[in-house]
Amino acid sequence: MSSTPPLLPRKSPRQRRSQLTVASLLEAAAQLLETQGLEGFNTNAVAERAGVGIGSLYQYFPSKDALTLALLEREAARFEADALAALEVPDGPAALRHLIRASVRQQLERAELARLLDEQEGRPELRAHLDKGRFGQLINTLLQRPGLPPQADAALAAADVAALIRGLVDGAGERRETDLAHLQCRVEAAVFGYLERAAAAARGLQGRECESGMRAGAAPA
Amino acid sequence: MSSTPPLLPRKSPRQRRSQLTVASLLEAAAQLLETQGLEGFNTNAVAERAGVGIGSLYQYFPSKDALTLALLEREAARFEADALAALEVPDGPAALRHLIRASVRQQLERAELARLLDEQEGRPELRAHLDKGRFGQLINTLLQRPGLPPQADAALAAADVAALIRGLVDGAGERRETDLAHLQCRVEAAVFGYLERAAAAARGLQGRECESGMRAGAAPA
Amino acid sequence: MSSTPPLLPRKSPRQRRSQLTVASLLEAAAQLLETQGLEGFNTNAVAERAGVGIGSLYQYFPSKDALTLALLEREAARFEADALAALEVPDGPAALRHLIRASVRQQLERAELARLLDEQEGRPELRAHLDKGRFGQLINTLLQRPGLPPQADAALAAADVAALIRGLVDGAGERRETDLAHLQCRVEAAVFGYLERAAAAARGLQGRECESGMRAGAAPA
Amino acid sequence: MSSTPPLLPRKSPRQRRSQLTVASLLEAAAQLLETQGLEGFNTNAVAERAGVGIGSLYQYFPSKDALTLALLEREAARFEADALAALEVPDGPAALRHLIRASVRQQLERAELARLLDEQEGRPELRAHLDKGRFGQLINTLLQRPGLPPQADAALAAADVAALIRGLVDGAGERRETDLAHLQCRVEAAVFGYLERAAAAARGLQGRECESGMRAGAAPA
DNA sequence: CATGAATGAGGTTTCATTCAT
DNA sequence: GATGAATGAAACCTCATTCAT
Numbered sequence: 001m002s003s004t005p006p007l008l009p010r011k012s013p014r015q016r017r018s019q020l021t022v023a024s025l026l027e028a029a030a031q032l033l034e035t036q037g038l039e040g041f042n043t044n045a046v047a048e049r050a051g052v053g054i055g056s057l058y059q060y061f062p063s064k065d066a067l068t069l070a071l072l073e074r075e076a077a078r079f080e081a082d083a084l085a086a087l088e089v090p091d092g093p094a095a096l097r098h099l100i101r102a103s104v105r106q107q108l109e110r111a112e113l114a115r116l117l118d119e120q121e122g123r124p125e126l127r128a129h130l131d132k133g134r135f136g137q138l139i140n141t142l143l144q145r146p147g148l149p150p151q152a153d154a155a156l157a158a159a160d161v162a163a164l165i166r167g168l169v170d171g172a173g174e175r176r177e178t179d180l181a182h183l184q185c186r187v188e189a190a191v192f193g194y195l196e197r198a199a200a201a202a203r204g205l206q207g208r209e210c211e212s213g214m215r216a217g218a219a220p221a
Numbered sequence: 222m223s224s225t226p227p228l229l230p231r232k233s234p235r236q237r238r239s240q241l242t243v244a245s246l247l248e249a250a251a252q253l254l255e256t257q258g259l260e261g262f263n264t265n266a267v268a269e270r271a272g273v274g275i276g277s278l279y280q281y282f283p284s285k286d287a288l289t290l291a292l293l294e295r296e297a298a299r300f301e302a303d304a305l306a307a308l309e310v311p312d313g314p315a316a317l318r319h320l321i322r323a324s325v326r327q328q329l330e331r332a333e334l335a336r337l338l339d340e341q342e343g344r345p346e347l348r349a350h351l352d353k354g355r356f357g358q359l360i361n362t363l364l365q366r367p368g369l370p371p372q373a374d375a376a377l378a379a380a381d382v383a384a385l386i387r388g389l390v391d392g393a394g395e396r397r398e399t400d401l402a403h404l405q406c407r408v409e410a411a412v413f414g415y416l417e418r419a420a421a422a423a424r425g426l427q428g429r430e431c432e433s434g435m436r437a438g439a440a441p442a
Numbered sequence: 443m444s445s446t447p448p449l450l451p452r453k454s455p456r457q458r459r460s461q462l463t464v465a466s467l468l469e470a471a472a473q474l475l476e477t478q479g480l481e482g483f484n485t486n487a488v489a490e491r492a493g494v495g496i497g498s499l500y501q502y503f504p505s506k507d508a509l510t511l512a513l514l515e516r517e518a519a520r521f522e523a524d525a526l527a528a529l530e531v532p533d534g535p536a537a538l539r540h541l542i543r544a545s546v547r548q549q550l551e552r553a554e555l556a557r558l559l560d561e562q563e564g565r566p567e568l569r570a571h572l573d574k575g576r577f578g579q580l581i582n583t584l585l586q587r588p589g590l591p592p593q594a595d596a597a598l599a600a601a602d603v604a605a606l607i608r609g610l611v612d613g614a615g616e617r618r619e620t621d622l623a624h625l626q627c628r629v630e631a632a633v634f635g636y637l638e639r640a641a642a643a644a645r646g647l648q649g650r651e652c653e654s655g656m657r658a659g660a661a662p663a
Numbered sequence: 664m665s666s667t668p669p670l671l672p673r674k675s676p677r678q679r680r681s682q683l684t685v686a687s688l689l690e691a692a693a694q695l696l697e698t699q700g701l702e703g704f705n706t707n708a709v710a711e712r713a714g715v716g717i718g719s720l721y722q723y724f725p726s727k728d729a730l731t732l733a734l735l736e737r738e739a740a741r742f743e744a745d746a747l748a749a750l751e752v753p754d755g756p757a758a759l760r761h762l763i764r765a766s767v768r769q770q771l772e773r774a775e776l777a778r779l780l781d782e783q784e785g786r787p788e789l790r791a792h793l794d795k796g797r798f799g800q801l802i803n804t805l806l807q808r809p810g811l812p813p814q815a816d817a818a819l820a821a822a823d824v825a826a827l828i829r830g831l832v833d834g835a836g837e838r839r840e841t842d843l844a845h846l847q848c849r850v851e852a853a854v855f856g857y858l859e860r861a862a863a864a865a866r867g868l869q870g871r872e873c874e875s876g877m878r879a880g881a882a883p884a
Numbered sequence: 885c886a887t888g889a890a891t892g893a894g895g896t897t898t899c900a901t902t903c904a905t
Numbered sequence: 906g907a908t909g910a911a912t913g914a915a916a917c918c919t920c921a922t923t924c925a926t
Contacts, residue, residue, distance in 0.1 A: 017905090018910060037345060042895060053912040058897065119340050122395070124258065156407075159396065160389055164411055167388015168381055174343070175380065185422060186377075186415070190385055193414015194407070201406060239885090263920055274887040276924085285921065459926090460889060479787060484916060495891040500918060561782050564837070566700065598849075601838070602831055606853055609830015610823055616785070617822065627864055628819075628857070632827055635856015636849070643848060681906090705899055716908040718903085727900065 022060050024050040029071050034113045043067070068120050069129055075117055076134070079106045083138060092145030093192070099142060100187050103165050104180055111173030118170065136162050149199030157198060164190055243281050243291075245271040250292050255334045262337075264288070286346050293338055293351065300327045304359060313366030314413070320363060321408050324386050325401055332394030339387065356383050370420030378419060385411055448504040449511055449571050464502050466492040471513050476555045485509070510562050511571055517559055518576070521548045525580060534587030535634070541584060542629050545607050546622055553615030560612065578604050591641030599640060606632050685723050685733075687713040692734050697776045704779075706730070731783050732792055738780055739797065742769045746801060755808030756855070762805060763850050766828050767843055774836030781829065798825050812862030820861060827853055 028050035032041050043064050047054040061067040083102040089095040107114045120126060140158035143151060151157040165187055172183050249271035254262050264285050268275040282288040303323040310316040328335045341347060360379035364372060372378040386408055393404050470492035475483050485506050489496040503509040525544040531537040549556045562568055582600035585593060593599035607629055614625050691713035696704050706727050710717040724730040746765040752758040770777045783789055802821035806814060814820035828850055835846050 021910080043897080044895075054897085055899085055912050056910075059910070062897095064896070115343065119343075122336065122340075159392060160407055160411070163388045163392030164385050165388075167384045167386075167391070170388070171380060171384030186381055186419060189418035189422060190381070190411055190415040193416075193418045194411040195414075197410035197414045198407060201410060242886095264922080265920065268888095275922085276887050277885080279922070280885075463889080485918080486916075496918080497891050497920085498889075501889070504918095506917070557785065561785075564778065564782075601834060602849055602853070605830045605834030606827050607830075609826045609828075609833070612830070613822060613826030628823055628861060631860035631864060632823070632853055632857040635858075635860045636853040637856075639852035639856045640849060643852060684907095706901080707899065710909095717901085718908050719906080721901070722906070 018060070021050070021052055021056055024052065025057055025060065025067065026071055026074055029067055030074075030110070030113055033071075033116050034110060037112075038116060038119075065123075065125050069126055072117055072120060072126070072130065075106075075114070076131075079103075080134070082106065086138070086142060090145065092142065092148035095142045095145055096139075096148065096191065097184075097188060099139065100165060100191060101184055104169055104184050104187060107166075107169040107173055108178065108180060108183065111176070115170055115173055118166065143195075149196050151195070151199055152202035157195065160194065160198075161191055164194060239281070242271070242273055242277060245273065246278055246281065246288065247292050247295050250288055251295075251331070251334055254292075254337050255331060258333075259337060259340075289341050290347055290350055293341060293347070296327075296335070296338055297352075297355065300324075301355070301359075303327065307359070307363060311366065313363060313368035316363045316366055317360075317369065317412065318405075318409060320360065321386060321412060322405055325390055325405050325408060328387075328390040328394055329399070329401060329404070332391075332397070336391055336394055339391065364416075370417050372416065372420055373423035378416065381415065381419075382412055385415060449508045449567075460502070463492070463494055463498055466494065467499055467502065467509065468513055468516055471509055472516075472552070472555055475513075475558050476552060479554075480558060480561075507567050511568055514559055514562060514568065514572065517548075517556070518573075521545075522576070524548065528580070528584060532587065534584065534590035537584045537587055538581075538590065538633065539626075539630060541581065542607060542633060543626055546611055546626050546629060549608075549611040549615055550620065550622060550625070553618070557612055557615055560608065585637075591637050593637065593641055594644035599637065602636065602640075603633055606636060681723070684713070684715055684719060687715065688720055688723065688730065689734050689737050692730055693737075693773070693776055696734075696779050697773060700775075701779060701782075728788055732789055735780055735783060735789070735793065738769075738777070739794075742766075743797070743801075745769065749801070749805060753808065755805065755811035758805045758808055759802075759811065759854065760847075760851060762802065763828060763854060764847055767832055767847050767850060770829075770832040770836055771841070771843060771846070774839070778833055778836055781833065806858075812859050814858065814862055815865035820858065823857065823861075824854055827857060 025046060029041065029046045032045055032049060036045075043057055044054055046067065047057045050057075057067070061070060079102065082105065083099055086095045086098040086102070089098055121130060121132075136155070136158045139161050140154055142148075143154050143158055143161075168187050168190060169183065177183055246267060250262065250267045253266055253270060257266075264278055265275055267288065268278045271278070278288070282291065300323060303326065304320055307316045307319040307323070310319055342351060342353075357376070357379045360382050361375055363369075364375050364379055364382075389408050389411060390404065398404055467488060471483065471488045474487055474491060478487075485499055486496055488509065489499045492499075499509070503512060521544065524547065525541055528537045528540040528544070531540055563572060563574075578597070578600045581603050582596055584590075585596050585600055585603075610629050610632060611625065619625055688709060691709045692704065695708055695712060699708075706720055707717055709730065710720045713720070720730070724733065742765065745768065746762055749758045749761040749765070752761055784793060784795075799818065799821045802824050803817055805811075806817050806821055806824075831850050831853060832846065840846055
């Protein structure tokens, strides 16, 4: 019947006690991923660290992937709670900076966890069940705001901005950077730099070879 | 687990046949990674696809990680052969564009392989044995070239540029983009945009809040 | 990819040693089924009794069901080696008696094993992969031989005869009967009795209510 | 495993609601067995389908086997309610036909359920607690009725008749036959044929080789 | 050197059963 | 009584690695 193993939560915890169990499991999973890496991320260890029996894990998550997925969603929710506030900001650049700040915070707070979860997102079994675009869509919306250079293909630009933020912040995480403000600066440089030049390229040079290197005059005086 | 398993090649293949075997194994590993993902990447499968016995694999690679490492190095070498030519180019922007072109090519040619290998690079067991900085160092060198805005911390800027390239190109790979020229354009936008603004920030605003959003007048007329 | 677990043998053993391993595994499976019932029939126990590692079992049988299937086929082959000789006998009744003898022998020799395997045959996962009809086809062929009453629907009659033999012999096995000759007698009574009366019914009473009870004159003088 | 788990009903339900719960559980068990096979027959699923908590199941049945046993008994009772009417019929053949009709009906009505329960009857844990002979005893009684050929060992003959009916009807069930009348016919042919020939063999050929094949003259003209 | 049979620690998952609420 | 969360022994299976041939 069920060829692909199930990923939807097996049962939603109604009682107080079980909600606690589920939360413990997710946090245990997060901690293991952080401290032991993928290596130590196995269901027995998760259950043990959560202080519950392995059976309890499978009461709530029908498979290991379902657990991973739930963790991914927990982190996504955590992020969105922070990031959606950007929608309140009418000014484009300000809103974008807000979003970048949320990204940087999220990724640096639990850097290794974030990095490993990003990897898991790439696994084909999980990708199907993921609202992959949400981050991109949010950016897409913000790109329409006044004060930002208009993009030819806004969706693509949004995806690029998302990828670029992620790349920079992951890299910083790997180097164990902790200076949020400094990192924020550099990410902004990349994002706004990209947007400006991409817009310029689209405007000026339809069809011609892309030419966005350092030109005389483009470099600041 | 017991002690740390050996990662250095067990023996360097001197004879012709051995070299061929090693090459088959590496290519088999690459193909499996590409087509089956991490899931299907196991030593028995690699040996089988390479058309040799599993015993032979362990003749040349003392452990699975050693094999992964060798593959990582093969790809790095492949890339450098392409990228080092950038050093011949005296002009900064042109050299950088050359390097970006190599990156884009490498990552899109075998996108899934590149992505999975990037992940492997992150594994602690392998990181220790990796010349992690080589890409960054190359960029670092190029950043000194004339025509590029001077960076406060060149090493950091180089790392950022590397991360940013990787992020953009991985994202494109996941979306199965194939238009190399277009992607190249966007990456250039991000890289040169970043460099310019980062330099400006460093120049103008020591210690003050970073302020690199869209300013009136910064947006092209 | 592979939703239903694989049932085809994973690799055919080429070397002498592995053929021995496979044989040990099958015999171990048979013995466990006989002595411990389904309860004790698990892959670890099978491997242990066979004196090999659990890994070896899975070298040759990709799943527990594949092992069961192989055992089923081993027993079927064993039986056919005995039963096919019936085809040499031209006389219908004699050939049928030969076949019955083979059935009785097979089922009583390892009664519990035979019973449990019959049950396994019913499992949907295995039924698909089984030449279910072979026994029936053999009977079908024999039913055409001279000396036997002609049946309206030979295939159905063959299936009935097969079912009837199996029922009687399983029952005897459960009661731990050991007198082969006596059992043989009773099975023959049922088989030949069925054939005769079924033929008579088909001949005489098309469409009318079936009427095959004890009639005056039908009972022997 | 520890000791032998209890099989007797934990408490006889005196109150109305309890009886209803028990009935739900039994019917749920039956349906699961029918639709999902042994695979899907587990206590949690039974309780869920019955619409009660798993705890309640264990209020009434101290173990899974106790539940199975109760279901077995429910079906036996169902059958006997139908079959015992045969005792009212004085004529031997008619009574036997009545019994066969009941068997055929029972087995074809819920064929898969009947088959799986027959298998469970074979499990050593349950056999001990089963009035195995009741069906045989009933037949045994009927075999004494006038109009049926006298059997040397009536108990054995009864067991054979029972086995033979079950074999034929199970076979028909597996083939998903639905024509009750036709099946009835064939079963009668086997039963009466067996009884007649078994009697003849006992009468004529004490000690000699059993000889019940098709003889000249026995075959219909 | 090459082979591939053998290994077994360790991972995922199920399900009968208990017991606090 | 009824509930359902929790349990954990035990089942199935994988795969990195070894070693006799």
